[in-house]
Amino acid sequence: MHTPLDHEFVRAAARAADRSAAPLAAGPDEEPAGVPHRGLARRVKTLIAAYRSPDSALHGSGQVLAAAMTHLRALRATQTGTGLFAGGDNVQSPPDSAFTVNDVCDAHVLAAGAGPDLREVTAALADIAGAATPSLLTGGVHTPNHRWELSSALARLHRSFPDDRLLARVEEWLAEGVDIDVEGLYAERSANYAAHVSNPSLLLLADVLDRPDLRDAVERNLTATLDLIRPDGTVETVHSRRQDQNQPFPLAPYLAHYRLLAIRTGRGDLSRAAHWAAADGIDDPDLLAETILTPDLCRELPAQTPELLPRARYIPTARLASRASTTAHSVLYGGSDVPVFRRIRSGLACNPTFLRLFAGDAVLDAVRLAQGFFDLGPFRAAHMEQLADNRYRLTETLSAPYYQPLPPDLRQPDGAYYMADEGRFSAAMAFPDRPQDVVSRTTRVEVELREDGADLRIDISGPRVPWALELTLRPGGVIEGGDPLDDGRWCLTAGPLTYRVGGDEIRVEATVEAGEPLAGPDRSDVLRYDPGQDYTMVGGTDATTGNRVYIGGNGSQTLSVALRADRFRTCLPTSTIRGMAISGMKG
Numbered sequence: 001m002h003t004p005l006d007h008e009f010v011r012a013a014a015r016a017a018d019r020s021a022a023p024l025a026a027g028p029d030e031e032p033a034g035v036p037h038r039g040l041a042r043r044v045k046t047l048i049a050a051y052r053s054p055d056s057a058l059h060g061s062g063q064v065l066a067a068a069m070t071h072l073r074a075l076r077a078t079q080t081g082t083g084l085f086a087g088g089d090n091v092q093s094p095p096d097s098a099f100t101v102n103d104v105c106d107a108h109v110l111a112a113g114a115g116p117d118l119r120e121v122t123a124a125l126a127d128i129a130g131a132a133t134p135s136l137l138t139g140g141v142h143t144p145n146h147r148w149e150l151s152s153a154l155a156r157l158h159r160s161f162p163d164d165r166l167l168a169r170v171e172e173w174l175a176e177g178v179d180i181d182v183e184g185l186y187a188e189r190s191a192n193y194a195a196h197v198s199n200p201s202l203l204l205l206a207d208v209l210d211r212p213d214l215r216d217a218v219e220r221n222l223t224a225t226l227d228l229i230r231p232d233g234t235v236e237t238v239h240s241r242r243q244d245q246n247q248p249f250p251l252a253p254y255l256a257h258y259r260l261l262a263i264r265t266g267r268g269d270l271s272r273a274a275h276w277a278a279a280d281g282i283d284d285p286d287l288l289a290e291t292i293l294t295p296d297l298c299r300e301l302p303a304q305t306p307e308l309l310p311r312a313r314y315i316p317t318a319r320l321a322s323r324a325s326t327t328a329h330s331v332l333y334g335g336s337d338v339p340v341f342r343r344i345r346s347g348l349a350c351n352p353t354f355l356r357l358f359a360g361d362a363v364l365d366a367v368r369l370a371q372g373f374f375d376l377g378p379f380r381a382a383h384m385e386q387l388a389d390n391r392y393r394l395t396e397t398l399s400a401p402y403y404q405p406l407p408p409d410l411r412q413p414d415g416a417y418y419m420a421d422e423g424r425f426s427a428a429m430a431f432p433d434r435p436q437d438v439v440s441r442t443t444r445v446e447v448e449l450r451e452d453g454a455d456l457r458i459d460i461s462g463p464r465v466p467w468a469l470e471l472t473l474r475p476g477g478v479i480e481g482g483d484p485l486d487d488g489r490w491c492l493t494a495g496p497l498t499y500r501v502g503g504d505e506i507r508v509e510a511t512v513e514a515g516e517p518l519a520g521p522d523r524s525d526v527l528r529y530d531p532g533q534d535y536t537m538v539g540g541t542d543a544t545t546g547n548r549v550y551i552g553g554n555g556s557q558t559l560s561v562a563l564r565a566d567r568f569r570t571c572l573p574t575s576t577i578r579g580m581a582i583s584g585m586k587g
Contacts, residue, residue: 003263006300012278013287014055020285021050021067025058028066032074037085038096040075041103042286044068048110048121049289056288065121072124075100076131083131084139094139095146098153101132102204105156106293112160126161133157137169143347144186145193147173148201155208170205178202178217181317184224189318189349190242191228191235194221195253203257207294219261219270225254226273227313227322231329231358233276238333238351239318245351246542251277256290256297263296268305275304310451312390319384321392323449328565329358330449334384334394338377342423344534352378352542354394354445357453359565360504363474366544369458370529372466373441374400374424377532387446394445400424401436424533439463453506456561460515464555466526468519471508471551472544477501482549483521491527491550493518499547503568508549508561515557526552 024030024043032040047068050056058064078085084097108125111118136154141147151173158166179187186198199218206214228236234248255277262270291297310325319335332355337348344350355367369379381394401422410433417430441462448455460467473479481497482490490497497508512518519526527550531541551561 003299003302005298009259009278009282010053010288010291010298011055012282013284013291014050014053014057016282017046017050017053017285017288018057019283021047021056021058021064024067024071025050025061025063028063029070032071035071035074036087037075037078037100038103040071040078041100041107044071044075044125045103045107045110045289046285047071048107048114048118049292051118052110052114052292053288065118068121069124072121072128075104076124076128079128079131082135083133084135085132090142092135094136095141095143095150097132097139098136098146098150101129101136101153102149102156104129104132105153105160106289108160110289110292129157129161133161133163133166137165144179144188145190145197145201147176148178148205149197152201152204155205159208167209170209174205174211174214178214180217180221183315183317184220184222185315185318186221188241188347190240190244191225191237191249192240192244192253193242194225195235195249195257199254199257203260215261215264218257219265222254222258222261222270222273224315226269227311227315229273229276230331230356231324231360232363233279236320236322236331236356238331238353238356239320239335239349240351241337241347241349243346245349252280252284253277255282255284256287259301260294260297262301263299266302268303271301272304272307274301312449314386314392316386319381321386321390321449323390323451325451327359327452327567328450330454331356332392332394332447332449332454334381334392336380336382338380339382339396344377344532350380350542352380353544354379354381355447355454355456357506357563357565359453359506360567361501362477362499362504362506362565363501364471364499364506364563365474365546366470366472367456368470368472368529368544369443369445370468370470371398371441371443371460372530373398373462374439375530375533375536376400376424377534378529379443379445381445390449392447392449394447395442397440397442399438399440401438403429403431404435404437406430406434441465453563453565456559456563457513458557458559458561460555460557460559462556466519466552466554467557468527468529468550468552469559469561470529470544471549473499473506473547473549475546477547479547479549485521485524485527485550488546489527489548489550491519491521491552493520497549505566507564507566509564510551510562511560512553513558513560515559516553516555519552519554523552526554 047064050058051064084092111122151170154166154170202214237244237249258274312323314321321332352368353366357364383395385393417428419428420431422431444459446457482492499506
């Protein structure tokens with residue numbers, strides 16, 4: 001027996017679609033100049049969904065159909081002779097064109113099911129899809145998630161225009177296996193690509209091909225993501241290997257997937273996440289089309305199960321740990337790819353942040369350790385060990401060689417030696433052939449994640465070079481204690497420093513166990529963040545912004561840092577009240 005329909009959810013989805021579609025319908029003959037092909041296809045899909053939905057203010061509007069045809073003519077004009085779409089950095093890109101064809105095919109299903117009034121729209125969509133099919137059938141990809149985006153486009157083409165060659169090609173891609181690890185994370189570890197590409201693509205493939213194993217993969221990813229949802233309603237990205245690793249990612253794009261899987265499985269924890277994803281309202285204009293294409297989305301969510309606190313999770317495949325309580329939420333990370341590949345590169349996890357701490361509205365966004373060692377950049381753990389429950393050790397050893405003269409039998413009279421990259425720079429020096437004198441520096445950071453914060457013990461051994469622990473506090477609060485350096489920067493040498501936002505606070509205390517005294521405000525050469533030569537060589541940086549507190553020194557050092565969260569619960573902030581409602585708690 002089906003559960004009742006959630007009419008308010010459908011009406012909210014219709015309002016979101018109308019906000020996008022209404023201006024287009026108001027000027028149906030206006031050419032969409034400068035809109036890329038993906039935007040054109042998405043607009044067409046939204047327009048047709050609004051035309052079809054009784055909950056839309058544009059239901060049955062002739063102006064909507066006229067606007068759809070205007071956009072379809074513009075979309076057809078962007079197709080090249082190969083059927084692929086022009087525009088964007090990737091030239092003649094099958095996967096980029098697949099994003100557009102996915103929307104074209106969904107729009108075709110919507111239009112074909114709407115009767116003779118949409119005959120012209122349906123024919124135009126079929127023409128665009130048919131022109132793209134040969135290139136998508138034979139085209140290649142260049143990122144892991146592209147395989148599933150391209151496969152879902154082929155499956156959608158088969159759904160509307162059956163062709164066994166399309167299914168055979170999908171099976172070729174799927175035969176490689178879905179790139180999801182035992183913990184439920186995709187290979188790119190990206191919230192952005194999970195929410196926008198892998199999860200929706202695999203769900204579509206599961207339905208079209210009757211492959212429940214693909215639906216199970218999405219459920220595993222959504223389950224893993226539950227432990228990555230932060231108190232501010234974003235999904236943790238520090239471990240990502242893609243562009244979102246340096247920026248917050250909202251939970252809202254996960255709404256359709258959490259909602260659908262919660263309804264189909266009856267899981268209350270997925271239902272809780274779906275409620276949270278919609279807590280700030282529904283703004284996605286694409287969601288209305290999804291409610292028509294996937295009617296299960298329209299049904300009421302199952303009862304939520306409350307979030308159980310305290311809780312802790314360690315994800316060894318990403319080397320990411322978290323602990324959450326009613327006082328604090330902490331995230332510890334030691335899974336950078338940089339120590340292995342010795343470079344900053346798109347597709348690698350490069351973020352040097354190793355700790356975050358949330359205390360209600362007081363947020364410590366990033367803890368990083370800068371180090372002046374051969375310009376190799378900040379601390380990025382090469383190893384992460386779990387010592388006990390909620391206790392971990394992060395370790396990195398950096399090494400840089402000085403090179404000796406070449407052996408006599410390898411010397412060239414003309415001085416012409418081959419170019420080689422030695423990890424820091426390149427030169428015509430035949431580096432691999434030379435004896436080396438290696439200089440090394442080892443940093444160990446032991447961390448205990450507590451219910452009220454975190455304890456750090458930092459041990460630095462090696463030559464006498466500067467280092468600086470940087471704590472970036474989210475703007476909006478007041479800092480008490482420490483010494484001001486300049487706009488937005490402080491240093492801590494003695495006594496505690498407190499960061500307070502309303503009734504929430506984070507307190508920082510540092511104690512030197514061995515080594516020189518901490519650097520004071522007169523040591524600006526030490527108290528700074530250096531991203532390393534991979535960034536500075538090209539004039540770039542990965543530096544944080546906000547209120548930054550530095551604890552710094554020189555040479556070998558053993559340092560303890562206590563981070564404590566405190567929350568004033570008589571007057572709870574809005575975000576906390578919302579979280580309590582979502583988790584089923586009474587406030």
